[in-house]
Amino acid sequence: MSTSYETINPFTTSDEHQAFRATVRDFIARETTREMDRELDATGEFPYELAKKMAEAGFYGIPFPAEYGGQDGSALEFAILCDELAYGSESAAACFLMPVFFAGEMVLLNGSEEQKREYLPRIIAGDLRGCFALTEPDAGSDAAAITTKAELDGDEFVLNGHKTLISGVDIADVIMCVCRTGPREPKPYSNMTILMVDRRAPGVEFRKIEKVGSRAVGLFEIFFDGVRVPKERTIGGYPEGVGSGWAHMWMSLDMERIMVATLYSAIARKAFDDALEHAKNREQFGQPIGRFQAIQHQLANMKIKVDAAGLMAYRAAWLKDEGLPCSMEGAEAKTFATETALQVCLDGMQVLGGWGYTMEYDMQRYARAAMLGPIGMGTNHIQKTIVAKLLGLF
Numbered sequence: 350m351s352t353s354y355e356t357i358n359p360f361t362t363s364d365e366h367q368a369f370r371a372t373v374r375d376f377i378a379r380e381t382t383r384e385m386d387r388e389l390d391a392t393g394e395f396p397y398e399l400a401k402k403m404a405e406a407g408f409y410g411i412p413f414p415a416e417y418g419g420q421d422g423s424a425l426e427f428a429i430l431c432d433e434l435a436y437g438s439e440s441a442a443a444c445f446l447m448p449v450f451f452a453g454e455m456v457l458l459n460g461s462e463e464q465k466r467e468y469l470p471r472i473i474a475g476d477l478r479g480c481f482a483l484t485e486p487d488a489g490s491d492a493a494a495i496t497t498k499a500e501l502d503g504d505e506f507v508l509n510g511h512k513t514l515i516s517g518v519d520i521a522d523v524i525m526c527v528c529r530t531g532p533r534e535p536k537p538y539s540n541m542t543i544l545m546v547d548r549r550a551p552g553v554e555f556r557k558i559e560k561v562g563s564r565a566v567g568l569f570e571i572f573f574d575g576v577r578v579p580k581e582r583t584i585g586g587y588p589e590g591v592g593s594g595w596a597h598m599w600m601s602l603d604m605e606r607i608m609v610a611t612l613y614s615a616i617a618r619k620a621f622d623d624a625l626e627h628a629k630n631r632e633q634f635g636q637p638i639g640r641f642q643a644i645q646h647q648l649a650n651m652k653i654k655v656d657a658a659g660l661m662a663y664r665a666a667w668l669k670d671e672g673l674p675c676s677m678e679g680a681e682a683k684t685f686a687t688e689t690a691l692q693v694c695l696d697g698m699q700v701l702g703g704w705g706y707t708m709e710y711d712m713q714r715y716a717r718a719a720m721l722g723p724i725g726m727g728t729n730h731i732q733k734t735i736v737a738k739l740l741g742l743f
């Protein structure tokens with residue numbers, strides 16, 4: 350069964366977009382199964398084989414320019430990829446988003462030319478994975494409160510500090526670590542710098558934190574104890590990149606919000622499709638439960654939200670491609686899609702009745718994945734504050 354979403358999405362009706370969507374769908378159908386997603390969620394293992402195949406299929410190169418080995422994809426193509434991966438397979442989405450997108454986008458937008466040439470081809474080929482370490486025990490939403498410190502000693506920085514709630518550390522080759530290279534003045538975000546730290550370097554230790562959902566990519570805290578990082582590994586190069594960490598993080602926010610919005614609208618779409626199928630097939634009182642108006646209205650409400658979330662996500666991507674401002678639309682889309690995904694999954698559990706609460710159906714897995722949306726990648730409270738700021742309210 351299909352919602353035929355692409356037929357009503359005005360942003361991706363071109364032959365090229367449709368062909369690309371079909372390519373990603375074919376890959377998902379060929380290389381992934383629901384059983385694989387269930388198993389990886391249960392074991393918390395990363396799908397290395399699948400990751401390799403995705404790199405070979407060229408998907409890792411979509412958001413990156415051809416001169417670095419990428420596919421020169423547009424924001425809309427990137428959105429299609431995120432949408433189809435997240436709809437098709439939680440494992441496939443996990444392979445791409447954390448280890449490839451976050452590290453690659455950071456290098457693309459902020460790296461020196463030398464760093465782009467060194468790292469992007471390896472990321473695109475699937476030979477290098479990264480993770481992004483900003484959050485600390487006392488610095489979550491207040492990101493400028495970080496205290497992890499890097500001090501120059503000869504040609505190397507010496508890094509000390511504690512990061513927490515960091516995704517994918519065990520599978521990363523490089524930790525993009527946001528740290529302080531000077532005092533927190535004149536502004537709270539002054540003197541922040543991003544260093545590319547070798548995850549296997551002496552002095553790097555990490556501990557797994559068990560989490561509720563999306564378990565194929567693990568969650569960790571990291572301890573840096575006198576870790577030596579060559580100064581050339583400053584994002585943006587040395588000395589140019591020193592103190593530019595805050596600006597560097599802002600650079601990638603638009604694409605990040607487009608990505609998150611597309612991803613969670615796809616989770617909502619998947620949950621809706623499963624619920625719809627169940628409502629058509631499950632019979633009670635001698636008829637499919639979808640004949641009862643209570644279920645019909647619940648599904649109609651789910652469908653309305655799923656469509657709106659997808660359209661908002663693609664609108665933000667379209668604006669980006671047109672070179673128009675999209676920060677507000679991206680924040681709106683992230684907020685709406687993540688709230689929608691959670692609500693649609695919970696509604697889906699209701700439609701499935703008792704089976705919705707069991708581990709034998711996938712609705713609980715989607716719901717567990719959806720729970721992260723409103724919290725991660727800038728909480729929705731913070732997204733709403735951004736919208737309010739862009740509306741000129743403060």
Ligand SMILES: Cc1cc2nc3c(=O)[nH]c(=O)nc-3n(C[C@H](O)[C@H](O)[C@H](O)COP(=O)(O)OP(=O)(O)OC[C@H]3O[C@@H](n4cnc5c(N)ncnc54)[C@H](O)[C@@H]3O)c2cc1C
Nearest residue numbers: 481482483484489490491514515516725726727728730731
């Ligand atoms: C599964 C998972 C993966 C993650 N991966 C990464 C990662 O790879 N790298 C990384 O750096 N971080 C990562 N994080 C951390 C994530 O970015 C933070 O959890 C998030 O930014 C919120 O910070 P916090 O948890 O400290 O909550 P807090 O900042 O303590 O917020 C608690 C509550 O207060 C609200 N709040 C805080 N300040 C304000 C305000 N000014 N106005 C209104 N409300 C406010 C928040 O919205 C939230 O509801 C991950 C988290 C999770 C759960």
